[in-house]
Amino acid sequence: MMGAYFQNIKNGFTTVFEGMSITFATMFVRKETVQYPEVDITSNKTIAEKYKGSLMGMPDNYRGVLILENGLCTACQICQRTCPIDCIAIENAKCDKTKPTDKDGKPVLNRFTQKEAIKTRALTRFDINIAKCMFCGLCEAACPTGAIHHTKQFEMNRECQEDLVLRFVSDGEKEIAVKRAEEIEAEAEAKKAAKAEKEKEAKEKEEQEKGAEE
Ligand code: SF4
Numbered sequence: 001m002m003g004a005y006f007q008n009i010k011n012g013f014t015t016v017f018e019g020m021s022i023t024f025a026t027m028f029v030r031k032e033t034v035q036y037p038e039v040d041i042t043s044n045k046t047i048a049e050k051y052k053g054s055l056m057g058m059p060d061n062y063r064g065v066l067i068l069e070n071g072l073c074t075a076c077q078i079c080q081r082t083c084p085i086d087c088i089a090i091e092n093a094k095c096d097k098t099k100p101t102d103k104d105g106k107p108v109l110n111r112f113t114q115k116e117a118i119k120t121r122a123l124t125r126f127d128i129n130i131a132k133c134m135f136c137g138l139c140e141a142a143c144p145t146g147a148i149h150h151t152k153q154f155e156m157n158r159e160c161q162e163d164l165v166l167r168f169v170s171d172g173e174k175e176i177a178v179k180r181a182e183e184i185e186a187e188a189e190a191k192k193a194a195k196a197e198k199e200k201e202a203k204e205k206e207e208q209e210k211g212a213e214e
């Protein structure tokens, strides 16, 4: 009776230590599970650093939420015309002729012609309605400069549907672009008027000379 009593105490201690030894052992090895959403599971690097097993990050060609790199976009509207379900809404205005450059300052090439991309219009609106998007990738494939592309981002929880419209041009940027377009328009008008005035003067002079000769 007494022996069984002490045996139970001993068992109590040993089982606690057995259990705790497993707990301690797993504290110092990489985990099998991912604490989603705290951990970024889109990145292979994060997963490789913290977890073991066969879990991988999102594949490189994963078609997640779209993003626009404004600096590369020439406002050509090809992606808008390509989208089969009208998710993309683009508006643009005349701008100074420029050549877009990438983040290293190198000129951006048109992927199809391999010539330097030229920008003559600026974005005044670039909206993507992610609620409608079916992630087909057609806009990305059609974009000559690689400005629009899919990310690995797959979460888009929002409180209302309006928030699922991604806006890539701010009101301030729109204001600047519209103002510059008006200035360009005014400069062109002034040039045209000056040219017409010059032609008129030349014509009058010619007629005067002709009259004097007669
Ligand atoms: S991924 Fe497809 S559906 Fe979505 S915006 Fe691009 S073309 Fe349209």
Ligand code: SF4
Residues within 6 Å of the ligand: 068, 072, 073, 074, 075, 076, 077, 078, 079, 080, 090, 142, 143, 144, 145, 146, 147, 148
């Ligand atoms: S994202 Fe590409 S295709 Fe769309 S307007 Fe910009 S440059 Fe053109």
